[in-house]
Structure formats: C-alpha cells, structure tokens
Amino acid sequence: MRKISRREFAQLTAAATVAAATPRRALAQTYPTRPIKFIVAFTAGGTTDLLARILAAPLSERLGQQVVIENKPGGGTNIAMQSVVNAVPDGYTLAMTFATNVINPSLYKSLPFDFQRDIAPVSGLADLPLVLVVNKDVPIKDIDGFVAYTKANPGKISLASFGARTISHLAIELMRTSTGMDVVHVPYAGGPQITTDLISGRIQAGMDALPNSLPHIRSGSVRALAVMSPQRNPAIPDVPAIGETIPGIEINAGTGIGVPAATPAAIVERLNRDINACLSDAGLKARYAEVGAVPIILTPAEARSRIASDTQKWAKVIEAAGLKPE
Structure with missing residues (x-):
C-alpha cells in the first residue's frame, strides 16, 4: 500500500472538514420551510404571551415562515417545557424559558426532564420586573x-x-x-x-x-x-x-428562548442571529419599554452560563427561605 504524503493527508483532512461543514451550512440556508411553534407556559393575554407575540411578528418576517404562539399553562411551567423536550429537535418547536425553569430543580424532588441537559439555550428575551x-x-x-x-x-x-x-x-x-x-x-x-x-x-x-x-x-x-x-x-x-424598604430582596422574572437539546447547531445559530436582530430593533425595544420589559441579547453560550448561574442562585435562596421540595 502506497504511503500517503503529508501534503496529501492535509488535502484529505481539509476536504473532509469542508464536507462535514457543508450539510450544516445547507441546513441553515434552507431552514425553515414550514411554520414554527413557539411554546409559552402561561395563558393567552398575559405578560409572557404579550412579549412572545411582540417578537413573533418580526421574527416571522426574518425567517420567512410564521411563528405561531401555542399556550400550554399549568404544572409550574413544567407541562410546556416537557412538550418541548419531547418535540422533534428540528428547530420547529421553540420554548419561551422562564425564571421558573431554573427554580424548579430546587422545588421538585423529581422532574421528568433536566432543564440544563434537555433544553439548548438559543438566546435571551426580556427581563420582567x-x-x-x-x-x-x-x-x-x-x-x-x-x-x-x-x-x-x-x-x-x-x-x-x-x-x-x-x-x-x-x-x-x-x-x-x-x-x-x-x-x-x-x-x-x-x-x-x-x-x-x-x-x-x-x-x-x-x-x-x-x-x-x-x-x-x-x-x-x-x-x-x-x-x-x-x-x-x-x-x-x-x-x-x-x-x-426591604434590603436584600431583588427579583427579575427573566425570560429566554430554547429548543430541544439535540437541535442542530446550525439551526440554533440561525435562530440566535435572527432573534437578536429582532431584539436589537428600536421599534421592538420601544414596544417592550411601553410595558416595562427590557430586552436581553445573549449568545447561546451566554444564555447557558446565565441559566447555570441562576440555578445556583435560586437554590441558595430557596434553602434560606425554608421552602421544601415536593
């Protein structure tokens, strides 16, 4: 068998890298081809529903497909999140994530999913006082x-x-x-x-x-x-x-956007880019400000870091408050 030269090896490696990247690029370029569900864990007409709908219109324009809000209230937001965890990881099911999702691991003895493991953060959304x-x-x-x-x-x-x-x-x-x-x-x-x-x-x-x-x-x-x-x-x-009046109390109901954990990175990157572009728009910022909300613009890595930090923070607060898991 002929020995492969260093130059030939380098050429083959480069070709393999391009081949591996091509499906990801193609996926990001063709996605999406049908409407996208945006799961909100509270009732229609409420605060979180309003913020989701304000985002959905410009995001639909950027993606070229309708972003449809689907309300799934109840279970301390666990019903909605479970539905996203169980969804096909293809970018067509988004979750509006909440402070509740980083609190629940300390408030429930067992959950049917692990939020940090089973949901891939896409971006921030808004801080809600x-x-x-x-x-x-x-x-x-x-x-x-x-x-x-x-x-x-x-x-x-x-x-x-x-x-x-x-x-x-x-x-x-x-x-x-x-x-x-x-x-x-x-x-x-x-x-x-x-x-x-x-x-x-x-x-x-x-x-x-x-x-x-x-x-x-x-x-x-x-x-x-x-x-x-x-x-x-x-x-x-x-x-x-x-x-x-009461020093030491500080609570913001931060929200974000996530997808099932196995969603391709190319789709997560595409969603992050378009969502952040929407959140950076002066018109959207003004609409959020009208209702007292502040947009949060994050990379997926920054969103993941914030989730990990907030999970630890609330675990300590819950322990100090004497709240027991159920």
Whole structure:
C-alpha cells in the first residue's frame, strides 16, 4: 500500500472538514420551510404571551415562515417545557424559558426532564420586573403599611401569584420570610386572572409581572406598592424598588428562548442571529419599554452560563427561605 504524503493527508483532512461543514451550512440556508411553534407556559393575554407575540411578528418576517404562539399553562411551567423536550429537535418547536425553569430543580424532588441537559439555550428575551399591587380600596399606601396591615389582620389579605411555585410565588415567600407578613397565598394560572379578581375585590393583593399590571396601575384600577427589581422602573418611576424598604430582596422574572437539546447547531445559530436582530430593533425595544420589559441579547453560550448561574442562585435562596421540595 502506497504511503500517503503529508501534503496529501492535509488535502484529505481539509476536504473532509469542508464536507462535514457543508450539510450544516445547507441546513441553515434552507431552514425553515414550514411554520414554527413557539411554546409559552402561561395563558393567552398575559405578560409572557404579550412579549412572545411582540417578537413573533418580526421574527416571522426574518425567517420567512410564521411563528405561531401555542399556550400550554399549568404544572409550574413544567407541562410546556416537557412538550418541548419531547418535540422533534428540528428547530420547529421553540420554548419561551422562564425564571421558573431554573427554580424548579430546587422545588421538585423529581422532574421528568433536566432543564440544563434537555433544553439548548438559543438566546435571551426580556427581563420582567415583578410588582406588588393592591386593590385601590385597600387602605394601604406603601410596603411598610402592607406588612403592618397583614400583621394586624392575620390571614385577611389574599395575595395572588401567577402560579404555584413560579417566581411570583417565590417572591411572596421571600417577602414572608423577610418581613413576617401574614397573608394567604392564592395561586392563579396566569396574570390576567389576577388583575380581574384584584379589580373586582375578590382578592386584595397580587404579585404580578409589571407588563400585565401596568395599564391598570396607570388607570388607577389598582395601586402599585413596589417593584421587585433592584431599581425603579422607568415605566412607573414614582413606584419604589423593594430594596428601598426591604434590603436584600431583588427579583427579575427573566425570560429566554430554547429548543430541544439535540437541535442542530446550525439551526440554533440561525435562530440566535435572527432573534437578536429582532431584539436589537428600536421599534421592538420601544414596544417592550411601553410595558416595562427590557430586552436581553445573549449568545447561546451566554444564555447557558446565565441559566447555570441562576440555578445556583435560586437554590441558595430557596434553602434560606425554608421552602421544601415536593
């Protein structure tokens, strides 16, 4: 057998590299050829649904295929995420990821999937500040007054979250352990129901995402006591950040976009490029700002690093708060 020269070996290696790369390039160039499902773990009409729909329109234009929102609420976002984990990893099923997904590993003894293993991060999406709101007829004007009122009237204030074991619920538990407030937690299946019952007086308070409550805060239908972010939000600059009253509490409901873990890298790269282009657009930024959201522009590697960091952060917070896995 003839011995292959170094030059011939180098040529063969280069040819193999080109051949291996060609299918990836072709895949990225032809994808997508049909509509794409964008799975949202909360009800239609809520904050996360709104942000997904704001993105879906320009993303559909860039991809040349319709991005269709599919709402799958319930199970602390696990139902929606399981459906994405089980989907064919071909780029035609996207997941809107939430802070809940990095919290759940510390709140459930067992899950049918491993979020960090089974979902490939594509990009960021938006940071969503939480806001504590009360019915306009409740005689409470600020956080100090809220805490004092709940202690003087134990069990009389129903404080709603947009889902059991979501970041909204966790924010309530952190406030409870930090202040000793005495409230009844009422979990809902999304933000819109909170607003409806809060305005009607069925519940007295809610821990909601700011974009959902913002129109009602502005109209005076509900009263905002504080945002849970580290600083005040430009959309409601007169409402204090929680840290101004209760140091140490800082919560943002960060969102992102992921796909099933085995999705080809070329497709992940294509999605990242087009999603980030949409998030960088001045028009989209303005629409997000109108509802108090801030776009997050990340590479897949940066998104993965953030997920790992946040998972560790919330594990420590949950342990300190004394919340037990179920």
